[in-house]
Amino acid sequence: MDLNQYAAVYKDNLLKDVIPFWEKFSPDQQYGGYFTCLDRQGKVFDTDKFIWLQARQVWTFSMLYNKVEARTSWLDFAVMGASFLEQYGRDEKGDWFFSLTREGKPLVQPYNIFSDCFAAMAFGQLYKATGEKRYKNIAVHTFDRILQRYNEPKGKYNKTVPGTRPLKGLSLPMILSNLVLDIEHVLSGEQVRNTIDNCVKTVMEEFFHPSTGLVLENVIPGGRMSDSFEGRAVIPGHSLESMWFLMDIAARNEDADLLSKTVGIALNLLNFGWDQEYGGIFYVLDIKGHPPQHLEWDQKLWWVHLEAIVAMLKGYRYTGDKRCMEWFKILHDYAWSRFPDPDYGEWYGYLNRRGETLLPLKGGKWKGCFHVPRCLFQGWKTLEEIIAPENDLQQTTSSHG
């Protein structure tokens, strides 16, 4: 396949398969919001509404409206989810619950700050699509609360004893580094700059582990490795996702040093995380090679492979490093021969180590309308940029495409 053909694969799968799947099977016509627990054929098998997934779907349809085409049906679909979130999603402080019943009654408290991160993304994109001030206010208030909760994201639900082994997680700075660019239009320039600087510094100086060239999932504040289950964990998919967020920041800031570092780290992560025996990227590994505490460590997850594909495409697009293109093709072949379901559409989420389907679901408690469409979009657009470079960050005009 040449790069034009790859680009068409990503675009077609997004617009002709994945998005129609969610449009058809996920709307809850009775109570509003979306069903996300969909079996292989799209049938609803559970009706709980998880804020992460509601918000991520609002974001996806708003983003498509903003970046692909101003289709009214996409905007209406985003607004439907946003209305449900607006009405039922928050507690009295404006923090976002983790989950609701189908009708919107709160089930699980706002212990998980990523509900808030995805809500801020959703309402920020929807504001861009509609100009509706109300949505902007929700995005801004939610973003402010995230910053307020930054150092104690779990609040009173934190079960660790203070002081003994303070650990911070990669997830929050990682998500923030993406969120802040995504909703830049509702934030002040200073807020954007400070957040970006802080995220880049945190990921590159604290979570990056120089002696292995990898990225840790949890570190002692300041950056020392903790020799514990949490401290030894490496989640290659997570770190790869983080690296493409930072590549976008580096490109924006024309920071060639950061670009080259993040591309190098992404390549390290793939070399470390790739399963030499069965192919695919492991979900969780221990940096010292000890048994990880996650029993699902050897599974092959959809988002891990999609985020890795985007990281390699961006790496190639920004630096022209040929190893990125080689890895892209390996990852593409692995993922596309196993995850998409040609019979009923969308992608399987969970494969076992051998790459066989572990769960036949298309959506569940953690898989919704997000990683697949976002990465198909990013893949499509990045391939198009590689084919027809638009700016001088593209350092190669290789013969591809």
Added chain:
Amino acid sequence: MDLNQYAAVYKDNLLKDVIPFWEKFSPDQQYGGYFTCLDRQGKVFDTDKFIWLQARQVWTFSMLYNKVEARTSWLDFAVMGASFLEQYGRDEKGDWFFSLTREGKPLVQPYNIFSDCFAAMAFGQLYKATGEKRYKNIAVHTFDRILQRYNEPKGKYNKTVPGTRPLKGLSLPMILSNLVLDIEHVLSGEQVRNTIDNCVKTVMEEFFHPSTGLVLENVIPGGRMSDSFEGRAVIPGHSLESMWFLMDIAARNEDADLLSKTVGIALNLLNFGWDQEYGGIFYVLDIKGHPPQHLEWDQKLWWVHLEAIVAMLKGYRYTGDKRCMEWFKILHDYAWSRFPDPDYGEWYGYLNRRGETLLPLKGGKWKGCFHVPRCLFQGWKTLEEIIAPENDLQQTTSSHG
């Protein structure tokens, strides 16, 4: 193999392999207590101390001292763990932390009431072995706190919103039904009777699901099934363990009706939980056949198979139901050909669906010196009782053995 040979297999593996493994590799000579994170060869790969596993190991060695042989080395080993627990294990209310550093500093708060359950078991057995009043007091105080926390076991760490979907879990009544018999000698007769009555009623009237003949893991108080991820979950190994606890209670109370019910349910659970394709018992299933939320649902875990073996042996010993003996042999062959490690001793804990080793550890954050030795002991003794019945509950004098 005849039953005498089976009995010898369980006894020898317990006394010549498993117990020596823990005696050799687990003591922390420097700080006291036990290492439980041991790799295939017994080498320590993590030094954190999890209260569940510390207490369970104290219990195991005290129990062996009380029931197998009064070996001073076993008692000393139990006392070493108990001293560490006594010194570092509790918060100011006497509730047990979840985990400590190697040195004994608290890492994770007392959010998990099973830490307390296993501590009560440990100190109750150790009191029986030593007559030391101090140990009795710890067991009694801990047991009282468990009953006080019964309705809100997670306390302030509970993240569910009160009222929307009240669910109760099988684990606590299940563990209590075993704990109360184990530490009967430190409780009042009334406490024992009330707790037993309450546990039997709770498991059989609320968690037992008549239309399928199975046992649910979480129910709406009163016993209705909740059509949610938590509400649809069946953990066959857990329910099988619960059934042999209730068989012991039924035998003690000479309750033939409860015996026959629990044996029938245990057989249902095996028929439901057995993997027809690769053998072994699934870890988690959805009662309606939907995808479970646990990614590790299809794994084959050591304790599941050991507890099932004990359930089948007790079922046969108490009722003579031949299906129990047939299942015992199937389970025995499955488990003994995959879990024990003939090269380095002890049992692997985690196999994938195909029965291949998933993690090479012998101990970790959740696997310690407990299910293997307890079930080997129970298997050995139950087989001996089947061979030479001692009381009239044995309803068959079949030709086995």
